[in-house]
Amino acid sequence: MWYFTQIEMKRTFKKHTMLRKNLLQVLLAFFFVQIAFVASGQDGKALFKNNCASCHAKNMVTNSTGPALSGAEERWAEDYPKEDLYSWIRNSSAMIESGHPKAKELWSEWGPTVMTSFPNLKDEDIDAILVYINEVVNAPVAVTGGGGEGELTPPVDDNTTLYFGILVAVLTLLAIVLARIIANLNYMSKVKAGEDAGERQTLVQLLTDKRLLAFLTFLFIVLTGYTTVNNAINLGRQQGYAPTQPIKFSHVTHAGLNQIDCQYCHDGARRSKHSVIPATNTCMNCHAAIKDGSKYGRAELTKIYASAGFDPTKGAGQYIENYEDMKKEDIEKIYRKWLKGGFAGDVSEGKMSAAEAEVETEKLLGPVMAQAQMPIEWTRIHNLPDHVYFNHAQHVTVGEVECETCHGKVEEMEVVQQYSPLSMGWCINCHRQTEVQFEDNEYYEAYQHYQEDLENKKIDKVTVEDIGGLECQKCHY
Secondary structure, eight states, rough: OOHHHHHHHHHHHHHHHHHHHHHHHHOOOHHHHHHHHHHHHHHHHHHHHHHHHSSOOOOOOOSSSSSTTTTTTHHHTTTSSSHHHHHHOOOHHHHHHTTTTTHHHHHHHHHOOOOOOOTTTTTTHHHHHHHHHHHHSSSSOOOOSSSOOOOOOOOOOOHHHHHHHHHHEEEEHHHHHHHHHHHHHHHHHHHHHHHOSSSOOOHHOOOOOOOHHHHHHHHHHHHHHHHHHHHHTTTOOTTOOOOSSSSSOOOOOIISSSOHHHHHSSGGGSSSSSSOOOHHHHHHHHHHHOBTTTTTHHHHHHHHHHHHTTESSSSSSOOOOTTGGGGGHHHHHHHHHHHHHTTTTHHTTTTHHHHEEEEEEEEHHHHHHHHHSSOOOOOOOOOTTTOOOOOIIIIISSSOOOHHHHOOOOGGGGSSOOOOOHHHHHHHHHHHOOOOOOOOOOTTTTTTHHHHHHHHOOOOOGGGGGGGTTTTHOOOO
């Protein structure tokens, strides 16, 4: 009896042990699924930027090259399974050819603009993008003004030199007045005491006094040295510099109105030292379909076409074969026809005569032909000295610094200018004030002792300075 009781107890114990193991496996599986879901949700923003931001507005509610994405998932879910939405995102052209009703409806509204195919996106990637879209749509609107959180502080005009000059002038004048008063008091004191006071010192004698001349000489050396050093420090600084570019590119239209993400055009910012100037083919990703600009019509876009060798006169548009070997007169015929066509509507409506259209076409044709078969030579705005090392990826990807922190609200600049001074003091102050965001940032996992101190309330923040952001060799190696 005792023997069988022991066997039964062992069986029961083994059963409970297996149950605990199974329960543990279920919990672990659930835990890793949650981690995967959170990770995919965190990647939604990056996936959107890398795949969708070129055609869809990042506020999700404005139509751009493609439709606003707000509510897209719900619109598909009304009549079709989610798998159809996955298929549409991966290969919209195939769904249109197959005759899918929703695909045909979208094509009739947005054609002939073809949606780019994304065959490499997995279901979880698409889900992460959809989660990010909903987060943007449902995010509270940030209130700006009154020094609220996240509000950018505009650069303050530095009038130190002016104030210093005024102060020196006032002190010099005060010194002369005091010297005159002291001289008069000394003269009156000697007269009252019955001493020989001599002749009263004139203003000229006072100003040519050796002691005053020595003081003025010393002051001149100090001011000259200060001015020389200050000008040397400011050498190459160009805050507010806004040069005329070869093409009138409007950031208000692209980054503001159409909400194109900065890193779509300047994609080097997230992966390299330089943010890179966009190549012409980046412009052509959109402007192969969008051929008339909202602000300058065909004038500026045709310069891009002339540089890239694109023929906009053909229906869908295509690149010109052997463009580099073509004669200038043959190229001129193509773009004259295209530019002249831009005035056809005004001529037909009586707003412009045919002769006036011809004159306007010739005005535009000159700058276009100057760009033909040539790369676009953009004028650089932001430039650091050669002895300074700055890495965009370190700030954008690792530090998660927003572009407007350094470049200002570019989406409000018709002509881009240098917003920040980009001085050494400005960079150092930023490193002293900027807090390191440890949460959800794997780059900072090495600083475990700081994370523990934060959790234990020993410190309330960690700045870039604390992790070596003021070490000389970080920027001057």
